[in-house]
Amino acid sequence: MASSNDIPNLKTLLGHGRGTGLRGRGRGRGGLGGPSEERAQLLDNAVKGTDQDAAGSRLSCVELGYLDDPYAKLLTTQQATRKLPLLNRGTYVRTSAIDLLVAKFLVTYPASAKQVISLGAGTDTRFFRLLDLYPQTRLLYHEIDFPTNTLAKIVAIQRQPLLYRKLLHTPATSASYHSETYNIHALDLRSLADPSDGTPLPQIPNLNPNIPTLILSEMCLVYLQPSTVQSIVTSLLTHYLQPTTPAALILYEPILPQDPFGRTMISNLQSRNIHLHTLTAYPELGDQRARLQAYGLVDGAKVADTNTIWRKWINEEEKERIAGLELLDELEELEMLLRHYCVAWGWRDGQGDVFSQAWADVNE
Numbered sequence: 001m002a003s004s005n006d007i008p009n010l011k012t013l014l015g016h017g018r019g020t021g022l023r024g025r026g027r028g029r030g031g032l033g034g035p036s037e038e039r040a041q042l043l044d045n046a047v048k049g050t051d052q053d054a055a056g057s058r059l060s061c062v063e064l065g066y067l068d069d070p071y072a073k074l075l076t077t078q079q080a081t082r083k084l085p086l087l088n089r090g091t092y093v094r095t096s097a098i099d100l101l102v103a104k105f106l107v108t109y110p111a112s113a114k115q116v117i118s119l120g121a122g123t124d125t126r127f128f129r130l131l132d133l134y135p136q137t138r139l140l141y142h143e144i145d146f147p148t149n150t151l152a153k154i155v156a157i158q159r160q161p162l163l164y165r166k167l168l169h170t171p172a173t174s175a176s177y178h179s180e181t182y183n184i185h186a187l188d189l190r191s192l193a194d195p196s197d198g199t200p201l202p203q204i205p206n207l208n209p210n211i212p213t214l215i216l217s218e219m220c221l222v223y224l225q226p227s228t229v230q231s232i233v234t235s236l237l238t239h240y241l242q243p244t245t246p247a248a249l250i251l252y253e254p255i256l257p258q259d260p261f262g263r264t265m266i267s268n269l270q271s272r273n274i275h276l277h278t279l280t281a282y283p284e285l286g287d288q289r290a291r292l293q294a295y296g297l298v299d300g301a302k303v304a305d306t307n308t309i310w311r312k313w314i315n316e317e318e319k320e321r322i323a324g325l326e327l328l329d330e331l332e333e334l335e336m337l338l339r340h341y342c343v344a345w346g347w348r349d350g351q352g353d354v355f356s357q358a359w360a361d362v363n364e
């Protein structure tokens with residue numbers, strides 16, 4: 001979920017407040033100038049900084065009991081700041097939804113090791129949580145992010161015995177870390193896009209081209225141009241992985257850019273020099289599904305907005321527990337917020353139909 005600065009003023013959009021509700025229309029300092037080096041740097045820095053929003057949202061949820069994650073605090077330098085109940089609910093649904101899909105992926109192919117490639121992983125704690133939850137699973141985990149973010153993560157891991165003791169060896173001070181279980185790659189994802197000028201693609205050490213692989217983009221590919229995303233995904237699916245390797249992609253992204261909520265979300269982020277390129281390219285649930293098929297994930301493509309996920313994926317007992325954590329009267333606002341984010345997951349099965357079976361009972 002975005003930070004509280006980025007989401008629209010929901011009360012106003014629903015007609016409960018004053019004014020037009022369309023705030024923060026500023027273009028930011030970059031203006032409309034050409035793609036100068038300086039502007040490109042400015043835009044990249046803004047995108048790198050979004051990890052702090054994600055970390056802050058996660059921490060808020062952990063402190064309030066929405067999520068059980070002992071690692072969230074250790075991987076961020078942020079002070080815990082309590083987010084709005086609406087946002088906490090959104091972050092809770094986002095994390096739980098991806099956790100559920102990942103859990104189902106991990107029980108496929110019991111005899112095989114499984115690989116996860118997390119794009120724009122930032123301070124995400126999922127690897128450490130999965131080690132606790134699935135100690136028997138042979139997991140090969142890769143995270144990719146800009147060097148600034150990977151270095152900060154590695155330094156945080158070095159400082160925390162609870163983290164580095166889970167690794168095969170303590171990381172040296174470097175922007176990348178490689179091992180047989182956990183890898184942090186300092187890479188600009190755009191360098192994985194098929195280069196038209198014949199430049200060789202970068203090495204991703206320890207990536208196994210043959211084992212069932214889940215590619216995860218939790219609020220990451222949304223910041224890139226759709227054609228670049230297409231190229232990155234194709235390159236992962238056909239160059240870094242064997243074209244016959246069972247593979248899946250999970251996306252978490254905002255949708256519905258054209259209504260007042262969507263327009264305000266976009267303009268609030270633009271004022272921070274953050275542009276959601278795939279949001280305009282894939283505005284509706286059906287567009288998200290179609291894009292997965294276009295990436296070559298031909299055996300299945302599903303999508304659900306987070307409102308549906310809250311209603312259908314979370315059991316009643318858990319819903320009651322969550323409802324008891326914080327007072328949340330703004331149910332209309334919550335629904336509006338949750339409708340503007342989705343999880344999309346698509347797969348190619350390789351030889352069998354294992355992913356199709358694993359996710360058969362997950363409702364859209």
Ligand SMILES: C[S@@+](CC[C@H](N)C(=O)[O-])C[C@H]1O[C@@H](n2cnc3c(N)ncnc32)[C@H](O)[C@@H]1O
Nearest residue numbers: 048050051054120121122145146188189218220
């Ligand atoms: C909103 S954060 C999400 C972090 C994490 N996936 C999560 O959900 O907690 C987006 C992350 O994507 C990374 N990212 C965006 N574009 C990238 C690129 N071109 N190369 C590498 N990382 C990128 C950012 O640096 C940032 O860490």
